[in-house]
Amino acid sequence: MTAIRHDHADNNGVKIHYAEAGEGPLVVMIHGFPDFWYTWRYQMEGLADSYRVVAIDQRGYNLSDKPGGVENYDMSLLVSDVVAVVRHLGEDKATIVGHDWGGAVAWSVAMFAPDIVDRLIILNLPHPNGFTRAVLGNPEALEGTGYAKVFREGSADDPDVFFGMPMTPQTLAGWVTDEAARADYIAAFERSDFTAMLNYYKQNYPDFWSDDASGWPAAPNVAVSTLVMHGLDDTALHADGLNNTWDWVDADLTLVTVPGAGHFVQQDAAEFVTATMRGWLDARR
Numbered sequence: 001m002t003a004i005r006h007d008h009a010d011n012n013g014v015k016i017h018y019a020e021a022g023e024g025p026l027v028v029m030i031h032g033f034p035d036f037w038y039t040w041r042y043q044m045e046g047l048a049d050s051y052r053v054v055a056i057d058q059r060g061y062n063l064s065d066k067p068g069g070v071e072n073y074d075m076s077l078l079v080s081d082v083v084a085v086v087r088h089l090g091e092d093k094a095t096i097v098g099h100d101w102g103g104a105v106a107w108s109v110a111m112f113a114p115d116i117v118d119r120l121i122i123l124n125l126p127h128p129n130g131f132t133r134a135v136l137g138n139p140e141a142l143e144g145t146g147y148a149k150v151f152r153e154g155s156a157d158d159p160d161v162f163f164g165m166p167m168t169p170q171t172l173a174g175w176v177t178d179e180a181a182r183a184d185y186i187a188a189f190e191r192s193d194f195t196a197m198l199n200y201y202k203q204n205y206p207d208f209w210s211d212d213a214s215g216w217p218a219a220p221n222v223a224v225s226t227l228v229m230h231g232l233d234d235t236a237l238h239a240d241g242l243n244n245t246w247d248w249v250d251a252d253l254t255l256v257t258v259p260g261a262g263h264f265v266q267q268d269a270a271e272f273v274t275a276t277m278r279g280w281l282d283a284r285r
Helices: 037-047 075-088 101-112 128-137 139-143 146-153 179-190 194-204 270-282
Strands: 005-011 014-021 026-030 052-056 094-099 117-123 226-231 253-258
Touching: 005 075, 014 037, 014 075, 026 037, 026 075, 026 101, 037 052, 037 094, 037 179, 037 270, 052 075, 075 101, 075 194, 094 101, 101 117, 117 270, 128 139, 146 194, 226 270, 253 270
Parallel strands: 026 052, 026 094, 094 117, 117 226, 226 253
Antiparallel strands: 005 014, 014 052
């Protein structure tokens, strides 16, 4: 990879680690579950010649702080972590990129801290309104969320909490297909807090399984140029959630689906994702 610089931003006493490469307009990347900043290595490499690319470890993960208590993983605090990183870097605005839980945070930053958002890139996380409608209206989409119900109700110490397995650095890294990277993932998860990982679900994920389930409250529109990319083989985040995304984006929207790629589209189709992001960003400079 290109040269990487490491540092931390402080958000009211919670230190958020980030990796940084390149110079130019700021791009801040936010990973999901279970992951860490290194998930963006291909995209950092592909953008760093023209952009200042910063990939964070979300709180609870790898080299960032891991505050105790489920309340410390509220979406408002996850949003404020991103704001703190942008401010720490001395910038007024950034392109915000998110995948999975990072996608949920990125949508929320655009909704509730819009002043710092220049452009928005989302990977495999439909807009909350589309996500809710898909899950409540499609039994297949609802079935795909069963793991989240286990995470909301279970403990990191349960022997079968992680898709029938215990949460260990090795099981959490089981999705990593890059053999050379798996050791890095195991090391990062050894530095992470498994309870914190589940707190994202306990604090923020709706109860879709009760008789009166309503999902997330209606979310506001975003008003920035938005690129949404989605690996169609994702079984946890059903592609039906992408329908009518344009109704919730009050700016130009680019929607790209990637057949044959799964949940971790930024690695499953790394070259395509990187090239798409680069072309989209370059066209809006």
